[in-house]
Amino acid sequence: MNKVIIGIDEDTNITVLLNQGIKQFYFGYLPKEYYEKYSSQTSLNRRYRVKEQFTNLDKIYETIDIIHKNNATIYLALNSFTSNTTMLEYSKKIYELFYKKVDAIIVANITMAQFLKSQNYSKIVLSNLFGLYTTNAVKFFKGQFNPYKFILPRDIQIKDLETIVSSFPDDKFECFLFGDNCRYSESFCFSEHGYDSVGFGSLCNFAFTNKKPIQSASASFKQIVKNRKLNDQEKKELLNKHFLDLNSLLDEIELNRYEFNSQNIAKCLDRINRYDINYLKESKKDFIRLLNLLKSLEFPKAKEILNKLKAVKFEDMDYYPTFHKLNNKAILATIRIFEKHKNIVSYKVPSRGRELYKLLNELNENETYDYTKSQYQL
Template sequence: MKIVAPLGKVDDVAPLVRAGADEVYCGLVPPDWSATFGAWTAINRRNAGNLASYEELDTVTKQAHALGKTVTLTLNASHYSESQSKYLLDFAGRISGIGVDAVLVSDSGLIVMLAERRFPFKIFASSLCACRNSSAARFYQDIGGSRVILPRDMSLEEINGIVSAVPEVEFETFIMNEGCLFEEGLCHTTHLPNNEGGAFCLDNYRVEYRRHDGEPLPETERRAIEQNERDYREWTWYRFGCGFTVTEEGAPHGPCGLCAMPTLDEIGVTALKIVGREAGLLRKVRSVQMIKAVRDMIDAGKSAAEIRGFAQGLRRREQLCESGYMCYFPDFIAHPGKVACHA
């Protein structure tokens, strides 16, 4: 399984590859995009952590290729207007000339347009395509996709069913960092820089509850509502990287699927994706190193139980795993080794 690492700066390439990354992915916001469509009109899902120029993309691509690795560029805004799509066809010509290996696309119309023009790069269907069954996977294959990034919160059994039904398509799953509170494919917001409010779903709202009949809330109802709010805040804390905290060595807490890697490997998943282009370099490097350490154990023939113990001990905070909130694949924690994989 390939390790797919996020990149936000030119200087990220070499450290990520040294740590064990097989592929890097990045975003680019050309100055004329912002000038044409507005600073808050996203060319991809992240308004932060993007390269700033074609020259930077060219440098990243040359560095990665010199190290034997590939570069994927994100074009994964939820949708694009007609004028934006026309712009992106010219944009695609420029990045093709640079030598980008693949583009990550969420708008099915843009996938068709790119495929019809037969650019040399591969087309990957983003998790925002919400590909949750084999028919959807075949659809994206038919319109030009060679890889599908599966949505978060799919069970291992569901992943196995899709991969086994469409073996000619590559499949990528999320493996570390940052959950999503809702279904990405039905989300039409974006991730703003933290100083502009961050992700919309992290809004620190305040709620006042009233009974519709105008009567005061009984104490039992008030306590139940307050407990529900505390539980929700705890859940969102886990989903967003345990408050984006790290260990003393810089290893990130937060959503993780390391324990399930042996099963994902047996299923036939092609690639494992680390989230967070805008994150600090150390966080990204440590993420790559943790995944590579588990992959090395798989390659060495270690048992699933040994790998699970190793993975859960990497952060020395086993209680975070025990909560169940931090796991990308909670079905594995509940029933380890119970997924029947089919070739």
């Protein structure tokens, strides 16, 4: 557990975590003055809830002392992906409060990295928000800031991760133990989630629950247009025929399930059942999504399609969505990969690891990872 790093706040029982072997921590601090003026929406460490911040200076100073007395480390997160004049001003104030007390400072934008460099601060940690997916990216930022540690993106492929850490054996890296359910790279997402200030919750969740599938052009529209045996009316009828690709049909099923429209779900399942099996397996990602959706539907047609698809086999997948938080064997496989590389000095889990780190206590070292027996069972 000494490589696990966990985000803490004022409600964290730091003694419990230390007793469980956790040795690395990070935190964000939200000054009262800043919060009263700008709320937690534009937090300086990109956490949008007040409860995810320290707001009491004495409390965090006390926590830092406890951590250091137990030979553990703690980082300050100034993790906003941008810094306007006001944010930079307050970030500088926070820097002055903590730079002599913390073991390193995590930053997520060039403005803050440049500021720390101008202060001759040597313990700069580059956040995963820098989007370090390649050796060229790491090489560039190493030349610019000579960071104390690089945090790699949460959705990076395992093979790319290993290429990077192997190419820079003298540099320290932090990785995510698994990804989360966001379909985008956090490194290039500039959406504020709005947990506390917007009634509908996160923007991405609002977009999903309110999205509407659109009709796509028939895949054979060129052949239809060029077909000289058809008159204009016949072509128009064929082109107007309702067509949805697999991904769009899956979207439509999820939306109709949300609206409890079983009739439309049945229609979508009937369309999917007509597809050739080779079409369904063209996209591994869509295929896995289809499997998971079919398993959750109590429709005879869903069971029928699922039985038909179980015989389809794929090679092992090598990207983070495979290493899912509910799959202990996959997590164990990832840890073993991380342990091969001594310069991976820390790893974390999404949601700042407040509770999910407990999964690590459930792992059986004798287990081997078998994709066919994972939650994505084929």
